[in-house]
Amino acid sequence: MNVLMLGWEFPPNISGGLGTACEGIVKGLSAYNDVHVIFVVPKSTGYENSSNFQLIDAENVASTGNVIFTEYQSSNYRTIEISSRLLPYDTPEDFSKQKHFSNDKTESDIETDQSGLTSRTQNFHFTGKYGPDLFQEINNYALIVKIIAEHNQFEIIHVHDWLTFPAGIAARQISGKPLLVHVHSTDFDRSGGKVNPTIYSIEKQGFEQADNIIAVSNRIKKRIVSDYGISSKKITTVYNAINPKTGSNNQVKRKFNEKVVTFLGRITIQKGPEYFIEVARLVIQRMKNVRFVMAGNGDLMNKMVDLSAKYGISNKFHFTGFLKGKEIEEMLAMSDIVIMPSVSEPFGIVPLEAMQAKIPVIISLQSGVSELIRNVIKTDFWDINAMADAIHAIVSHNPLSKVMAREGNEEVNKFNWEQSAGHIRNIYLNTV
Amino acid sequence: MKNILLCFQVHHPFHFQTFRFLDIGTNKSYFDDLRIEREINEAATNYYLPVNDFLLKLIKKNKGKLKLAFYISGTAIDQFLMYEPEVLASFRQLADTGHVEFLGGTSSHSLISLTNRKDELVNQLADFQAKINYLFGKKPTVFVNSDLIYSDLIGKDVADSGYKAMITNGSRKTLIWRSSNYVYSNCIQPKMHVYFRNEMISDEFTNILNCQNSDVKDTSANNFISILRNLNQDEPLLNIYLDYKALGGFGIEKKEKFIQSFISHINRMANIDFKLPSEIAEIFGPVAEINANEPICWLNNFHSYYYPGNELQMEAIHQLYMIKEMIDSVDDINLQKDWQYLQTSDHVHLMDDQHPAYFSSNISNCIYKSKYDAFINFMNILDDFRMKILEEIEAKEKRKVGSQRIGKGKKETTPHHLSNKLHTDE
Known part of the structure; x- marks a missing residue:
């Protein structure tokens, strides 16, 4: 045919x-x-x-x-x-x-x-x-x-x-x-x-x-x-x-001692970047050992920079600009948690990529991929308390992050x- | 001669409400009081009150030929006391017939038996025995662990607490080729007798009760009776153990009809009788020792050999009982109550993907979307609880110091004020 x-x-x-x-x-x-x-x-x-x-x-x-x-x-x-x-x-x-x-x-x-x-x-x-x-x-x-x-x-x-x-x-x-x-x-x-x-x-x-x-x-x-x-x-x-990962896992030097929570995607209204900042604010207020990275570009980027400055969290909140190919892999390798607070996500491939990289993932229930995967934490996109809670738990409880990384990886490896x-x-x- | 044990389990946990790490230190309650009250009210109206009434009539009508046993968990008892004391009164009426026995358990349907803290296990068993004795006028002699958990070590520890026998699930993992219809003994402490729940017959019994299609129900009820007729008469025991909820709720009249016909069939048959679990212990000796290295259990539609569980569950149980040492020095009644209710096994069960709650169409009943949520909520509550305990211990220390100073004649704040101040400072 x-x-x-x-x-x-x-x-x-x-x-x-x-x-x-x-x-x-x-x-x-x-x-x-x-x-x-x-x-x-x-x-x-x-x-x-x-x-x-x-x-x-x-x-x-x-x-x-x-x-x-x-x-x-x-x-x-x-x-x-x-x-x-x-x-x-x-x-x-x-x-x-x-x-x-x-x-x-x-x-x-x-x-x-x-x-x-x-x-x-x-x-x-x-x-x-x-x-x-x-x-x-x-x-x-x-x-x-x-x-x-x-x-x-x-x-x-x-x-x-x-x-x-x-x-x-x-x-x-x-x-x-x-x-x-x-x-x-x-x-x-x-x-x-x-x-x-x-x-x-x-x-x-x-x-x-x-x-x-x-x-x-x-x-x-x-x-x-x-x-x-x-x-x-x-x-x-x-x-x-997602296709099974080929090639070696390159070792990336970690730049921070703290745990890194990453938002990876276009900074547009669809992806819910402002919820990510609200979550970061909640967590940074209460936890010392966490940093946040917003990786990507988009029409809301400047607004987000302003917002992080307004909340006074700029010292622990970083922007990378547009990433591609290898840079994305490096960013994932540096991350301890990947979060996708999308307001409306038809599917959402980033969580699967993160699971391949053995990283615990938090996603919004308003994403198509949440219908498919189990070994992630799912919250409503607006529920910043729940997201902050999940970050706190993954950072604080080693068994949790270990199980999520391992079982998430096993789960995603079944897809092709x-x-x-x-x-x-x-x-x-x-x-x- | 064949003997039937007919046992019903009554259990309601104290459900958690969502407890975020942001809630730690805010004095928010761990438990979803509204849900707990609503569920226990509904259960009393639709299950316990009508069914107990029915059972009471049935026992009186059968004049000693029908005997029943109940395991009511410590948390269920506390919820009845709080919201539906009438239910306890109706159980007491059943107890007063003399043909009903109440089984022993842990104080809050806890997982204490999975830890190596034998002292706490002994305490919990003794507390529960006293509670049952107080409520129903008789000290239990047969033990039912939370979720029927059993292993060689658990059997021995329970024997050391003074029980003669315990009921566990007839899990194939332990029985292998053996029949569940004999009395066995614990392989470490032979004085401890073990009765196995007959899985096949108990599950079939439950299925018939819950069957909505009346045609199917009638045929399977007839089949069931013929199965009973053809049971091997040489086997002395038939242990039917099911969830009390199978007796009530939707289609209650049909359920009552089935129970009635089941009992009259048994009574018409020669060489088959209802017995109380404690009577069995006196009549029959064990036929063999049974080995159970790893714990077995019974969870409806879920697991039959489940423990020690997955990594999250093991971590949660480990972290929970780390608090044990600290809690011993705390007298505060509310903290002690919370400590009991935190140990209920249901909280840990939800940390498993296969839990029926995650497949139920009635999603509103479960606040979690995954085992991870269940783990996170539990750990947050534990963090908060640990903090409260530490505060209480600190306050107690200061009270001590304060009272000593007062003893020396120095004018200081009274201990009471001091402790209040401490709480508001935090």
């Missing part, structure tokens, strides 16, 4: 969990010989590492005008890269701020459409203008995907999150093949409740047009049912996974992407 898969990022060019999840799914599916994946990803020129996208050996690169088709052949999946400036976690407002991306490429994209490749754009219309650049880009992406859809054989279209929905719908219309929508987050989760109406309508349209929907947790499934009015019958939950991909494959078979 050939799958046309549309995504927005692919490692190492990632800004969040979406790219990692896509990689996991694609690699997990490669374990099944009867599934071929054609992965289409917009080439994100804004990234420093874009030239390093040699994760997969490039066999042939066909470039036509401004559209670059990069076809990779590795075991049984291909990746096709399209030049694009999209970052999956940008809001339209952020996007339009990036002035160096002008509109000029839009035209040439469409030119490409007109030249060489067979085009049927006239049969296909997007309803109205989306306005800001981001939505323009989504349109362009959809047009290009349409061309790809015409030139490739596939039996199912599998798309990841709202940015790819219009393209998925276009591909469905032109090919008549079923559309599978994979939901890693909704705008309710990303925006902390302040939903962008345009994004909402794109999401809703995607859900409605989809023949089947995969949600990364029951939490997301419920959301799609209750807030988008979609029948739960066509939604299946498939949890994300092949299992999740197996569920996805079954959904393919049921959909086609």
Whole structure:
């Protein structure tokens, strides 16, 4: 079976969990010989590492005008890269701020459409203008995907999150093949409740047009049912996974004698950073041997720096800025506790990474991953007393931290992407 | 001749409420008094009062042919005294028939027997014996450990406290190929007799009582009677030990009907009788010694060989009984009560992932989401308790010093004021 898969990022060019999840799914599916994946990803020129996208050996690169088709052949999946400036976690407002991306490429994209490749754009219309650049880009992406859809054989279209929905719908219309929508987050989760109406309508349209929907947790499934009015019958939950750790555990020099409690993630309203600071304040007031690290970047970062200063805990509260790859591993190796107080987390891969690193984990009940794992401490995101309590207990009672680290590690080692991909494959078979 | 022991266990722990480390030193209560009171009220209305009434009539009707035994835990007794004294009165009425026996136990359904603190074990057993004697007019001679925990060493220690026999679970781990329907003796102290709960029959009995489908219930009740008929008559004992709660609650009329028919069937059969546990001890000698190196136990729908438990449980028990030395020098009644209620085994059971509470659909009944929460709450409470004890000991010391100074004629604050001041300073 050939799958046309549309995504927005692919490692190492990632800004969040979406790219990692896509990689996991694609690699997990490669374990099944009867599934071929054609992965289409917009080439994100804004990234420093874009030239390093040699994760997969490039066999042939066909470039036509401004559209670059990069076809990779590795075991049984291909990746096709399209030049694009999209970052999956940008809001339209952020996007339009990036002035160096002008509109000029839009035209040439469409030119490409007109030249060489067979085009049927006239049969296909997007309803109205989306306005800001981001939505323009989504349109362009959809047009290009349409061309790809015409030139490739596939039996199912599998798309990841709202940015790819219009393209998925276009591909469905032109090919008549079923559309599978994979939901890693909704705008309710990303925006902390302040939903962008345009994004909402794109999401809703995607859900409605989809023949089947995969949600990364029951939490997301419920959301799609209750807030988008979609029948739960066509939604299946498939949890994300994590691949077993390869490579050596590098020894990192600990910089502090105190215990280190780490928040690892984007500093945005979705991740609940202010609750982390409140917890830190409670603990620092009563315990001398604990330090807190907020590792990541985001629009609330400055606010959080201000808040930690206001509470007078700056001497024990540290910010690292954006971390990637190896830095994340080093940060985990330095940590004694990892905490994820997310207000609304569709899944949440960080706890699984921490469990792999044998670190006790505290997570909010408002996360999808809390449905899946047992050997962590779960609290409500707003319950700063409970989180402070858990930190105190893990720091104070050695047997507790030992058992959590060991049993958490055993638990997470049972997960792998092949299992999740197996569920996805079954959904393919049921959909086609 | 076959003898049936019909025993019911009554137990209610003092449930904890959420106790954060931020609560340490704030004088917050450890126990969820509202929940405790609500549960005991409901249990009295739906279980104890109607069922005891039914049992009393049944015993009178059968004129000595029906005999029953009860184990009522120390914490359950205290909760009845506090909230539902009527329940104790109804048990006393049962005791007065002469056909009902009350079994011995630890003072608060505690895990003391799992530690090596024999002195405390002896104290707890003696306290409980006195309590049962006071309430029901007879000193118990057969012992039931919390959750039926038994091992060779525990059996010996209990014998040293003056008991002749004890009941434990017929766990396959200990019996292996042996039948539970004989009297055995402890392998260290042969004078101690051991009766094993017949797991299969007790569980089946409970299942029939709790069965909601009346057709299934009738067929399984008939099957059950035929099982009883075909029991090996050479085996002298049949120990049916179950949770009292199986008798009451939803569908109570049908349950009563089943009990009634069960008893009349037994009474119609030749060579089969109800006996009290203490009577068995006088009639039968043990057939063999039994070895139980590691403790066995009985926890409904949970474990049959559970102890010494996982790392968290062992640590919790270890930390709990570290306080033992300190508590001995404290006279404060409230602290002593807390000390008793902290030891109840239920708190430790919840530090296990497999505990039924974590699979129950009725989530509101459990304040914990995992064994880790249970451990953390327990340790916070222990921290607070330890602090209170230390304060009390310090205050006591100062009172002593103070009174000596007064004796020497120096005018100082009175001990009473001093201790009050200490508390407010903290």
